[in-house]
Amino acid sequence: MSFRIVVTVVTLLMAGGSLSQGADETVALEAFESDTLSLFKHDDAVTIMADRSQSLIVLIGYCAAIMAASVGGGWLPSIFRLTHTRMQTTISFVGGLMLGIAVFHLLPHSVHGDNSIDDSAWWMMAGILTMFLLIRCFHFHHHGPLEISTAQEDPCAGHDSHDHDHKRSSQALPVIGQPYCHHAHQLSWLGIAIGLSLHTLIDGIALAASVEADAKYPSQMVFYGLGTFLAIMLHKPLDAVSITSLMAGSGWKSRSRFLVNLIFATMCPIGAALFVLGIRQFSGMQDTVVCAVVAFSAGVFLCIALSDLLPEMEFHSHNRFRLTVALTAGVLLAYGITFLEPPHLH
Template sequence: MSIELLLFYYSVAIVVASLVGGWLPSLIKLKHTQTQILMSFVAGLMLGVAFYHLLPHAIHMAGSEHAVDNAVWWLMAGLLFMFVLLRLFHFHQHDPVELNQSLDHDHCHGDDHASAHKLVHSLSWVGISFGLALHTLSDGVALGASVQTDALENAPVVLSGFGVFVAIVLHKPLDAMSISALMQASGWNLKSRVLMNLVFATMCPIGAYLFLIGAGQFGDMQNIIVANTLAFSAGVFICISLSDLLPEIQFHSHDKLNLTVALFLGVFAAYGIGFLEASH
């Protein structure tokens, strides 16, 4: 199987998952605890993928005596890049229930729709959309780099980059659900929400294919480009996962056991996925 065909299959699955996540707020409303457990599992999975897949592959691909130092620098760059995005655009909100709860305690006791619109306006859904778009493009770059890794090492392409793919395909519905819920609360009609969700869903495949095309222009430098990108993506994944986990520790004192078990299951799943990929 060619890289392009494998990436096409991955892209279709990611787009479908993102579209489903965008439609969920119109169909069902996940309970607070259910959302938190899902977030913990996905965060654990992303954390495991960063440490068990992306970072080791980055060091291996570099193949130099300074590979570890170089990987750590690029990992830090990716982590800080995503941290700045989160701080500027505040786009990583996965719990619509929190929005509803904040409205319940609104001291103005005004109309619910007006209160929701005011809150969403303060969050700036445009900024959230922009931040999510950059975040999703970064995920696509990570997917493209992970798939490209095995090709450069002449390893079997089947299930190449599978760990990164699973982390993305499980995380995208949460991101899509966030932007759709905020747009719905701010009064956007269904057609506009579906259109925005469709645009958002294609960002990840676009990022993946752009990376493959761009990396191919560097010839003998491809290994270094892919290695640096993998390390950078590891930092992005670590920041994303911790942005879900750390607030949970501070603000969610309930269901500690369930949330912790979900986290560990996610990490173990990431480790187990490594056995399905080609060995390096």
């Protein structure tokens, strides 16, 4: 019976972490509870419950680690001197890891059962376009503002042909304490807030779906969805650095920076809770939904990784060897994680 207690506590925790104790969620919670109770009437119930509670515990652990990484990442500029080159090396490594997770894990994991590769292709395209449109609408995903702290380094050093255009138009641009090159558009606080919140919410959903997809295959490895978790945990500090250094550049106090950063970080467990509670609504077709969300996440990861990687490649030409090594290391790490997973997943 201790499983039941664990699951009930965990479920309540998840529900407590979500946006509100709204009617829908209460219904979902009750549905899940009754689902849980009826399972106990069957012989395999204990095994299923063990897996379910285990995957929930893993998911809660992941969310806590991601929140810690996100909140901690916001402080990085005050500890390290985050030069443009260091930041780009990190972005290359994390970008490579996200590419690898999308291609080596999320996409293959989404193809099984009734789900064909064609279904996955559609959902992946939906993920790519959704993220693309979010970035186009809200312009929230440039890790540029961190260049505030690197005024000594000229981030435009590698520019050639389009250098002159920037210099000519620079007088007309408002001075917001950051280099103007390739960030010439006006920064909209509301846009960034909405964009980053949705970005982190989608990450939380992707994380929960990955855990759910892997939890179907009981194995020695309890760290379901490890690749997705690592990619999100290492990517979040980059987002956090962007928002906190942007705020610092606009004169916000460190306490408000911490609070805003914390709110963004909280969107991850909210996304995970929405998925865990939402998936219970699809009895009978849960597998299809999980597969679709995992394929969608593959598209999201591809778009995020490339949006981080491509501008540096296109506009700068410094440290090309170092950045390529970092990118390759990220991809290889993602590939290496496939060996930690049960063989029938790949």
